[in-house]
Amino acid sequence: MDITSVNYFSEFNCNTEIIMGNHSVQKVSEIIKNGGFSHALVVCDEGIEKAGILDVILQQLNKAYIQGTVFSSVEANPSTLTVEACYKVLQESNADIIIGVGGGSSLDVAKAVSILGTNGGEITDYEGINKVPKRGMPLIAIPTTAGTASEITIFTVITDHDREYKFTVGSRDLSARWAIIDPVLTLSLPPGLTASTGLDALVHAIESYISKKAFMISEVLALKAIELISSSLRTAVHSGDDLNARYNMLYGSLIAGLAFNNTRLGNVHAMSHPLSAKYNVPHGIANSILLPHVMEFNRVANPKKFSDIAIAMGAVSTDEGTELSRSFEAINAVKHLSNDIGIPATFxxxxxxxxxxxxxxxxxxxxxxxxxxxxxxxxxxxxxxxxKCTPTQSIKLPVSN
Structure with missing residues (x-):
């Protein structure tokens, strides 16, 4: 990096205590005991219940001798109505700690409800950046997918069906207090979800690395995440019981989240949100399909970084070709990876x-x-x-305001 050519100032944020390791979910009871909590609201989806992961969490509550209330009605692309329903359960239960467990949808709902627990109102009141007056309730975030990194980010994304719009709330006060990263909990994740959430994590890493707000710390994290994810995702999809691959995927997802938490993302995420809001396209699928097309669009803006991405993905070595030729290989590497794990090419x-x-x-x-x-x-x-990524690709639409 040429520090003379940029505004060389950066600030790295992470407001969450991260606990990572196999069987680290056992730390839940310890956190509860140390905090003196008396009642937990567990936020998850039906899949977590069916997979037996909810039972693991409830065992931890029993171990800590506290009561628990379960809200398991979180859907993909969760809506304002789901947040309202979960908040009502929180109020009725008088819980003093929230445990979000599952994919990004469950964690996003848990984070949204945590700020309503201390600030009141409706989640739309806090739409935008830095509009949360007080930090949310104590929250333990436990991901069961290697994808969104919602467990450590300052963002939550909720769908407003009335507007057919997916909006973001962003604030340091939204962050979970604790993130428990346990690869064992991801072993039961089906291949399709492993693929789409894993590609989502790769999108996070790539978009953070090429972001205009990228700086040295975020770049190191993002590039390492690209390496880990691209070398482990095929194995995680096709040999889901490989704990080493699962560990590397969660690690890659986590550090990609640490990176984009400080840089934001790019066109892929800007475009994927309306696809989810209007057509309920799963977030990971939307990002995965858009990624190679957006990379082709962005490559000319920074060929060097795309060359770095190709090298990190193992597509080329540093002594192969030119920086420009290597930049094309980053796009090809993403296309090959997507094909190998069964990601569809279009919508x-x-x-x-x-x-x-x-x-x-x-x-x-x-x-x-x-x-x-x-x-x-x-x-x-x-x-x-x-x-380019829809079946209507031969149609040229007029631009209208």
């Missing part, structure tokens, strides 16, 4: 309409992630990118 099957592409481009332009994307982006650029 076929979601019945995306021509009109909604224009609307989704409008929504994406409102995202703060557009501002830190390495290549300046217009609405027409976003329309073109949407078209």
């Amino acid at each position: 076929e099957g979601y019945n995306i309409s021509e009109q909604s592409i224009n609307e989704m481009a409008n929504d994406a332009m409102e995202s703060g992630n557009i501002l830190v994307n390495p290549r300046k982006t217009t609405k027409q650029d976003l329309i073109n990118l949407f078209l």
Whole structure:
């Protein structure tokens, strides 16, 4: 990095105590005892209940001799209605600590409810950045997917169905107090979810690495995350009981989260949110399909970093070709990885309409992630990118305000 050519100032934030290791979920009872808590609200989805992971958490509550109330109605792309329902359960239970366990959806709901527990109101009251007056309730975040890194980020993303809009709340006061990273809990994750959440983590790492806000600490974390994820994801998908691959995936997801927590992301996330809000495309799938197309768009803005990505993914070595030629290999490496783990190439099957592409481009332009994307982006650029990965790709839409 040439520090004379940039505003050389950075600030690294992580407000969460991270506990990582096989069977580290056993630390839940210790945290509860040390904090003197008396009642826990456990936030999860039905899959966590069916997989037996909820029983593991409840055993920890019994070990700590406290009561527990379970809210297990979290859906993919959770809505404001789900947050309201969970908050009502929190109020009725008088819980004094929240435990979020599951994928990003469950953790996002747990984080949203934690700030309502101390600030009241509705979650839409805090839409935007730094609008949370007081830190949320004590929260233990336990991921069971290697994807979102919601366990350590300052963001929660919720869908408002009335607006068909996925909005972000971002604040240091939103962070979980503790994150427990236990690879054993991810062993039961099905191949499809392993693939889509794992690619989501790779998107986090890549978008953080090429972000306009990237700096030395975030770059080191992001590049290491790219290396870990790209070398472990195939094994995690096709040999799900490989604990080493699961550990590396969670580690990669975690440090990618530490990176983008400080840099934000880019066009992939700006575009994926309206896809989820309007068509309920799973977040990981939306990001995975968009990634190679957005990389092709962004590559010219910073070929060196794309060369670095190709090397980190093992696609080329430092002495192969030129920096420019290596930059193309980053895109090819992502395409090969996506194909190997069964990620679809387009949004076929979601019945995306021509009109909604224009609307989704409008929504994406409102995202703060557009501002830190390495290549300046217009609405027409976003329309073109949407078209490249939908069955309507031969149609050219007019730009409208």
